[in-house]
Amino acid sequence: MPERRRRTVRDLRRANRSVLLRRLYFDGPLSRQDLARETGLSPASVSNVVGELIRAGLVAEAGSVESDGGRPRVLLKTAAGYxxxxxxxxxxxxxxxxxxxxxxxxxxxxxxxxxxxxxxxxxxxxxxxxxxxxxxxxxxxxxxxxxxxxxxxxxxxxxxxxxxxxxxxxxxxxxxxxxxxxxxxxxxxxxxxxxxxLGQAEMWFGAGRGHRDAVVALVGSGVGAAVMIDGAPYRGAAGGAGEWGHTTSRVGGAPCRCGSRGCLEAYVGATALLERYRAAGGPAGTDEEAALAGLLADPSQAAAALREEIAEHLGAGIADLVNLFGPEKVIIGGWAGLLIGGRMLDRVTAAAAAYALRRPFARTSIELCRLGPExxxxxxxxxxxxxxxDGGDPAGARWPGGGTRGIMAY
CATH class of the missing domain: 3.30.420.40 (ATPase, nucleotide binding domain)
Known part of the structure; x- marks a missing residue:
């Protein structure tokens, strides 16, 4: 049996610092009383750690609010200029x-x-x-x-x-x-x-905020995904989880850049899409974003058929994510994903519904990334x-017992 690491006083202070920092960063400004009530830490612990954070310059006062019958409560926030x-x-x-x-x-x-x-x-x-x-x-x-x-x-x-x-x-x-x-x-x-x-940012600040289980799909020149379980990305045994673009969309299908055939990326990744668009008579061009926007707006029969194929393959790929992980949300991001979703999200959603199991699909939603194409x-x-x-300063702890950053070259 592996030896269990004993927690030290420094470990406890770091954990308390992380709890308070995260609460202030995502929910501030808050008072010391708010922090004690919402984190379960003692008022003395909150006061000690907050004092440490203020001295380090990471937390600053942000005004005050009236309290019930007592002195006004001082509000605190993380300092953007830290x-x-x-x-x-x-x-x-x-x-x-x-x-x-x-x-x-x-x-x-x-x-x-x-x-x-x-x-x-x-x-x-x-x-x-x-x-x-x-x-x-x-x-x-x-x-x-x-x-x-x-x-x-x-x-x-x-x-x-x-x-x-x-x-x-x-x-x-x-x-x-x-x-x-x-x-x-x-x-x-x-x-x-x-x-x-991208998945972490979208869970913190975007369409995933307030949720614990989601899949954030990144569709650009290639295709990937972040499977967010209990708020954190699932990485798999060797760090390779999330290579959604290289799941099989059609057995023996179109060649993929990875060397296999029939990968989802070969049907919805922008590079592969535009190759097929040019082969069907679409204009040649080096700007992928402009070319994909042209494909999505092209009234020709060939472009319309290609758009239907995009919707079906992307929808089927999303259905696989729903059936495998049962997320609260599937969030489509990436510059190509936002272009495609902005024009045909309803068709993609309909295709996903056709391929997904009814029960997990009824408990999820399909939305676009809120943080933009970049x-x-x-x-x-x-x-x-x-x-x-998490309680650390990667550039050289500015906490008691540590030094200053001292990273002067880049």
């Missing part, structure tokens, strides 16, 4: 890097194109590092203020202990992406699957934010 978060979306056509304050207000953005669909891992790393330097400079931010850099990337993420990426569609077989990035920056790094990071960068920024809210 530090900066960086979110990186590694797409197939570009790398997007965004800098946010702690309240996830965007302060700077850099878009850097990828000419080869992201196959060259070293080129991806260069774009990420260039974008990181650009947003820090663009916002006139002190590098020491950066709490962490979250990187959302397609593929299976293996932790060994640094993140290693298996991205079969791009020819990545065990690319040590986190190590490669660490060679160019001293800032704290958090690497995760892009759909999983929410992966926001989701990536929630990776260092989650670490902070």
């Amino acid at each position: 530090g900066h978060l960086v979110g990186v979306d590694v797409g197939e056509g570009r790398v997007t890097v965004e800098l946010f304050d702690l309240g996830l207000t965007r302060l700077a953005r850099a878009d850097l194109p990828l000419g080869d669909g992201g196959r060259d891992a070293r080129a991806v790393v260069r774009r990420v590092l260039d974008g990181l330097a650009a947003v820090i400079e663009g916002a006139s931010a002190d590098p020491a203020s950066v709490i962490g850099v979250g990187v959302g990337v397609p593929g299976v993420i293996e932790r060994a202990p640094d993140a290693v990426v298996h991205r079969q569609t791009a020819g990545w077989d065990g690319v040590p992406l986190e190590r490669m990035l660490r060679e160019g920056t001293r800032l704290p790094l958090f690497v995760d699957n892009g759909a999983a990071s 929410a992966v960068a926001v989701g990536a920024a929630t990776l260092p934010l989650a670490h902070l809210l």
Whole structure:
């Protein structure tokens, strides 16, 4: 039997800090009395931890409210200016890097194109590092203020202990992406699957807020999903859960970029869709977003037939998610998913109803992502934010007994 780790006083303080931080971040401003009542912590514990957070600059006063017969209660909130978060979306056509304050207000953005669909891992790393330097400079931010850099990337993420990426569609077989990035920056790094990071953001701030079990589907050039169970992404034994795009939609069907045949991605991923559209007489073009918008608006019979195929395959894929996981919601995101859903969500929902079991389908809803078509960068920024809210400061604990950040190079 493995030895059970004994909890120390530091562990307890960290747990209390996390409980209070999360409550203030998501539900604040709140008073100390509110925090004690809603968390079950003693007033003395709340007062001690809140004092620590105020001294660290992470919590600030936000006015006061009248109390019943006593002194006014001071309201508290997390301080948006405490530090900066960086979110990186590694797409197939570009790398997007965004800098946010702690309240996830965007302060700077850099878009850097990828000419080869992201196959060259070293080129991806260069774009990420260039974008990181650009947003820090663009916002006139002190590098020491950066709490962490979250990187959302397609593929299976293996932790060994640094993140290693298996991205079969791009020819990545065990690319040590986190190590490669660490060679160019001293800032704290958090690497995760892009759909999983989008799922976390959508559960915190978007259509999933207030729910515990949902599936967030990411439809872009490729297709992925985040299966959120009890509020957290299900990752599977090897970190490969959520590769929904490579479930089989048609046995022996269209070739997929992964090397298999009949994958869902081969029928609803934008790259495959536009190849079929061009083969059916659609205009050639390099801008995928404009081309997909053209396909969805094209009155021709060929385009209409292709749209019906999209609705049926996407609906059947969603039905698989409903039958397997029974989520409260299926949330469709990604730039292509929002374009498709914005034009034909009713047809996709009807197809899902036709393929799903009645009982689980009756208990779920199908909605669009509320965070917009470029929410992966926001989701990536929630990776260092989650670490902070869990009671840690990845850049060097500014709590009693710790030092200051001291991360001066990027």
